[in-house]
Amino acid sequence: MWTRIRDFDRMIQAMDLFNSRLGGVFENYQRPRLSAGTWGVTESGPRTNMYDTGENLEIRVEVPGIKKEDLSVKLQGNYLEIRGTRKAENPEGYTAHRVERGETSFTRSFTLPSEVDAGKVEASLKDGILTLILGKAEPAKPKQIVIS
Amino acid sequence: MSERQDVTVREEALSERNRQIPTVAPLVDIVENENEILLFADMPGVDKNNISINIDNGRLALSGVREVKPVGAVIWEEFADVEYRRTFSVPQSIDVAKVNAELKEGVLLLHLPKAESAKPRQIEIKVG
Structure with a gap:
């Protein structure tokens, strides 16, 4: 018997733990764009986040192992295109035991x-995350309206 | 002589749950030559200070926590806070003291040098 709200809370906690140990499969299930179980650069393209700070739009893209030179960002009006290529970096003279990362372009x-x-x-690349900060055009910025 | 459990003292969990971040296994490449084993692991967005690498008893445990610090309003979010975690078995031939790691463009590179005694050696035949 759940006599207290805490018992219920504990069960939720256990379910959360279960979910996190499974790599958040249930969360991924709710996100339609992701192909299940793949993290990192995939054929469908890297994952992105977009934020709106009022003055700017901020886009972050997961691009592990991609060098600055291999990324290109194009902006045309309000259409933005991001391209990137990752070359295989297997060093010479080494035998591969496990290759999961591979080459990719997107x-x-x-x-x-x-x-x-x-x-x-502004575009910056740090720790495998590409961050784009796009300043909004004047008419799109939020404005304070004074009540007269 | 009561069997009732609900009157026993127990530690009270905070009703405010501390949020568990999801754990995922990073994708890795493992390559080897005569002198060392290299391990590449994709960990985008993980800060150097949030990575821990432990080698204990032939097991190498990698862990890296990524904190996505959202700004303003979220329009969409496809990646969030995550812990990259993966464990490997390390052969006995690895010289644990000489293991070193570097982090570049969100990729962790581990150098696992082989111990002198484990390297291949050419044996010369003396003419008697």
Whole structure:
């Protein structure tokens, strides 16, 4: 018998633990874009996050092992395209025991939810995450309206 | 002589649950030559300080925590906080003291040098 709310809470906690040990399969199930069980760069393209900070749009892309030179970002109006290639980096003279990462190339494109100013775009690459900060065009920025 | 359990003292868990972040196995490449074994593991977004590598009793445990720090409003989020975790068996021939690691572009590279005694050796035949 669950006599207290804490017992119920404990069960939820156990389920959460179960889910996390399985690599969050249930969470992935709810996300339609992901192919099940694959993390990292896949043929369908890398995973992205998009945030809206009011002034800017921020896009983050998971690109482990891809060098700056092998990435290209194109912006045309509010259409954004990201391309990248990862070459196999198997060093000479080594025999492979396990190859899971492999080479890949991808293109992902988005229609941005608001107009951006092409002159105010910053791109940076750190720890395998590409971050794009796109400044919104003047009419798309939030405005404070004064009540008269 | 009561069998009732609900009156026994037990530690009270905080009703506010501490959120468990999901654990995933990073994709790896393992290659070997005469002198060393190299292990590449994809860990995008993991900071150097959040990686731990433990070798104990022939088991190599890798763990790296990624913190995605969201800004503003989320329009969509396909990746979030995660712990990359994977365990490998390390052959006895590895010189544990000389293992070193580097992190570049979200890829962890582990150098596992072989001990001197485990390297292949050419044996010369003396003319008697």
